[in-house]
Amino acid sequence: DTEVTQTPKHLVMGMTNKKSLKCEQHMGHRAMYWYKQKAKKPPELMFVYSYEKLSINESVPSRFSPECPNSSLLNLHLHALQPEDSALYLCASSQESLTSGTSYEQYFGPGTRLTVT
């Protein structure tokens, strides 16, 4: 089973709202990722959690706040977003090793289509 689930599938929010995106995997993976994908573009990495600790933040604005409550769950808290933040937000997971240079397959969820009005 290589399933990553994401909720909600669609989200419309105003610029003053606070909302959260959720991601879950039960593959025992210890690395989880948030990506942002605009139309006709590749996914852009936002955050990486490794063993439930934030290991990469790709200079993402503070209106995006990630959280990893446990090894299976990943949240992305949204606050005061701008219309240009409208995009498909993808979660992914992979095995992780503390040995540098090791690479593992990343599996993506279906994404949350976010529209900021």
Place this chain on the structure above:
Amino acid sequence: GENVEQHPSTLSVQEGDSAVIKCTYSDSASNYFPWYKQELGKGPQLIIDIRSNVGEKKDQRIAVTLNKTAKHFSLHITETQPEDSAVYFCAAFANTGTASKLTFGTGTRLQVTL
């Protein structure tokens, strides 16, 4: 950092023909190269990958080749079918020292016509 270029951006083939998508990467330390297929409204799906200690890998109608010297890798789809129509992304793994990080190509929209 790593830079991945992908060509062509669009590709139209007739059903039953072969399709080839090519990617080049810049970081000679990259050692893992996955390919993803993304259908409309869905997340990217891993379809095949190759590691730097292997030159070619095949899975039914899909194959990937890697030339480390030239720093390029390619996806080959034989006997294309309409359900192969999608956007395909190549990627290269860049070692950050703490977590795996993929750099994606710009994508190829493949259309298989009847």
